[in-house]
Amino acid sequence: MTRVAAIVPAHNEADSIAATVRSLLDQPVIEEVLVxxxxxxxxxxFEARRAGAQVINLLRNRGKGSALEAGFRATGAEFLLLVDADLGGGAGEVARLLPPLFRGEADLVIGRMPPMGGGGFGLVRTAARQGVTRLVGEAPRSVLSGQRAVSRRAMATLLPLAGGFGAEVGMAIDAVRRGLRVKELPVDIFHRPTLRDPAGFIHRARQLRDVASAIWARRSSR
Structure with missing residues (x-):
C-alpha cells in the first residue's frame, strides 16, 4: 500500500504545475502525486501528466474542496499531503510536515508559510481566524494555508469538506470539534502573490465568500 501521496488541486495552473509536480516527486518519501x-x-x-503525476480530470470547475475529495477517493495512501498547485520548485518543502504524523504526535499538520507583503490576503485571513476562534475557541495562525499533512483516518473524519476556498477553514473547525490533534510547522514556501488588479480583487472576493460560507454553515450546525 502507498504510504504517502500528495494531492494537488489545480485550476488553470499550466504555467506552474510541472515544477510543482517535479519538486514533489524529488522527495523520496512521496510515493504518489495526484493532480x-x-x-x-x-x-x-497535459503539463502535470508530462511531469510524472497521475491526473484526475473533473469535467467542470467544482472548487477546491471537491477537488481535494476527488484526490482522496483516488488514493489509498496512509498519509496525505495537500499541496497548492502554484508552489513551483518549492513544493517539496511540504514533506517537512510528515514526521509528526509518522511519530503519532498529530493527526493534521498545517504548514505555516512566511509572511508576504502586498498580497491583500490580510482581510480574508483575519475574517477566517476570527470566525474559527468564535466557533471553537482557537484558530491556527495559518488557518488559510493549503499546505497540509493529514492521516487518512483523520481526513475521512473531516469529509465532506467545505466548498471552494472554504476547505481549509472548514477543516480547522471540524478538526477541533472531532478531537483531532493539530500542529503547525514553518515551511519555506512562497505563493505566487495575488495582484491588486480586477482579477485579483475578484479572487479575494471569492475567497471571502467561501470562507464566510464555511463558517456560517458550521455556526448553524453547532
Missing part, C-alpha cells in the same frame, strides 16, 4: 485538474481550460492536465 486533480478542476475543469481547467488550459494545459494543466
Amino acid at each position: 486533480v485538474d478542476d475543469g481547467s481550460r488550459d494545459l494543466t492536465a
Whole structure:
C-alpha cells in the first residue's frame, strides 16, 4: 500500500504545475502525486501528466474542496499531503510536515508559510481566524494555508469538506470539534502573490465568500 501521496488541486495552473509536480516527486518519501485538474481550460492536465503525476480530470470547475475529495477517493495512501498547485520548485518543502504524523504526535499538520507583503490576503485571513476562534475557541495562525499533512483516518473524519476556498477553514473547525490533534510547522514556501488588479480583487472576493460560507454553515450546525 502507498504510504504517502500528495494531492494537488489545480485550476488553470499550466504555467506552474510541472515544477510543482517535479519538486514533489524529488522527495523520496512521496510515493504518489495526484493532480486533480478542476475543469481547467488550459494545459494543466497535459503539463502535470508530462511531469510524472497521475491526473484526475473533473469535467467542470467544482472548487477546491471537491477537488481535494476527488484526490482522496483516488488514493489509498496512509498519509496525505495537500499541496497548492502554484508552489513551483518549492513544493517539496511540504514533506517537512510528515514526521509528526509518522511519530503519532498529530493527526493534521498545517504548514505555516512566511509572511508576504502586498498580497491583500490580510482581510480574508483575519475574517477566517476570527470566525474559527468564535466557533471553537482557537484558530491556527495559518488557518488559510493549503499546505497540509493529514492521516487518512483523520481526513475521512473531516469529509465532506467545505466548498471552494472554504476547505481549509472548514477543516480547522471540524478538526477541533472531532478531537483531532493539530500542529503547525514553518515551511519555506512562497505563493505566487495575488495582484491588486480586477482579477485579483475578484479572487479575494471569492475567497471571502467561501470562507464566510464555511463558517456560517458550521455556526448553524453547532
